[in-house]
Amino acid sequence: MSYFRTAMLLAGMTALFMGVGYLIGGASGAALALLVAAGMNVFAYWNSDRMVLSMHGAQPVDARNAPDLYRLVGDLANRAGLPMPKVYIMENAQPNAFATGRNPQNAAVAVTTGLMEQLSRDELAGVIAHELAHVRNHDTLLMTITATIAGAISMVAQFGMFFGGNRNNNGPGIIGSLALMILAPLAAMLVQMAISRTREYAADDLGAKICGNPIWLASALAKIDHAAHQIPNEEAERSPATAHMFIINPLSGRGMDNLFTTHPSTQNRIAALQQLAAEMGVQAPARSPGAAAPRGPWNGAPRSRGPWG
Template sequence: MSYFKTAMLLAGMTALFMGVGYLIGGASGATLALLVAAGMNLFAYWNSDRMVLSMHGAQPVDARNAPDLFRLVADLAARANLPMPKVYIMDNPQPNAFATGRNPENAAVAVTTGLMQQLSREELAGVIAHELAHVKHHDTLLMTVTATIAGAISMVAQFGMFFGGNRNNGPGIIGQLALMILAPLAAMLVQMAISRTREYAADDMGARICGNPMWLASALAKIDNAAHRIPNEDAERAPATAHMFIINPLSGRSMDNLFTTHPSTQNRIAALQQLAGQLGGQSARAATGAAPRGPWNGEPRAKGPWG
């Protein structure tokens, strides 16, 4: 999907926010919603990264307390021609990761302890390269802004239900119930449309950054399998941020499978396998779980303090 289409989807989410405001408060409600959306976008531009990191209990690390991880991020950022992002660790058993920040100069990459414990160094490199691709594509700002607006739509829809909405032209009790259900659903569908296309693009660039598409393919298979077994409690409390992760963190519970913010993992792996064939990657060896050699040291990784 082009950036123009992505911008149109984001505009559609803002329009949805205004529509909810109109149903609750008429023309003045729509105007207020527009002002709130503009204010939220401005706030999200400067603060959403800190908000998201805080929601998931992410703690900053550096070369002293996480040397292997920090060095790996630094190596991959250099390969991607990106400034060194801030590095965070989330104390969470589910293997997962996300990137955030308003631009490459203010980016952050956050990984869970489960990711570092369950993936090889090469697979971890594939995941981090994917997140750096989001940074390079400026997806991080887009994803945090959509998370902010989607959360606001849900909040405003529920507010209208409990406080009566637009009494003159409002939708009535049945309409308000439908609004409370359908408005967040519509916002989620827009998030899904934006996230799915950005994930494919980040997979492609991330594979090129780390040097072997099958490292990322192997990581996606492991993360997807674990996400169906290991709930992510922090993500459950902040579902509007689910689309920021490399794999949907809500899939640890069955009802979350009704909707997904991410494209099919099998389709993503197939695309990476095709890319590996085009690039002459060592797909067979990586796919079977053998540790391929990395561009940073030429040897399979030794066990570090995190894995």
């Protein structure tokens, strides 16, 4: 059902884009708008991963300079039936992560230093498994396409403000152009967010099954959500269009950032993971009252072993 809903939403966004072009320039306007969008999508298909990694200052790592992280990603990728993705680290105190790439053969997983410092190994495994689920579901390409179409709609709507105001040219007129410039990008953003929310639930479900314990991911989501409101992510604030790619919205809520959210409620996601854990017969590990969660092996703590060995 989620794939059908995603397909319908993407079709709706495409139809909206064609409609904007038609209102501005008739059939020729729709064709021109579609041609521009196609060119943007081709460029995004080949270059989106490098662009977003560069935006967030992500640096590549391997088995030599980040052995624990690299091995964990490799183990989980193997469990997911995926080729080994490229691994990146972002120097950022906010715990967060995202995946990018046009297909599983050209995928990359990026995590912040804050994520590695604040999460246990089990929680980090849950986060990475979630990102690998996006890769396996081809969400990284889907979200790039929706972001590109949404950007194209905004561009064409603004273009219509200058060339669509003359009703003698079959344009929507001044009032129509103003409404188009405001409502079309808003509608595109709503559709983009709906697609993002749908895919987050699907990635949570598959990611929990990849790592073997939904509680690990649920615990990580709670920590990341809390920290995201306390620790700003300056790179994300400068590039808010990439917020939907992260496991938790990285925007701090300054200004209008949280008027529309790119992610479903964290509490709803955690509740869904807890229900999945109950179905799988998995229980949260017992912990002494007031005891802190164990930290990852990159901080010198003993490793906790997952189902991957």
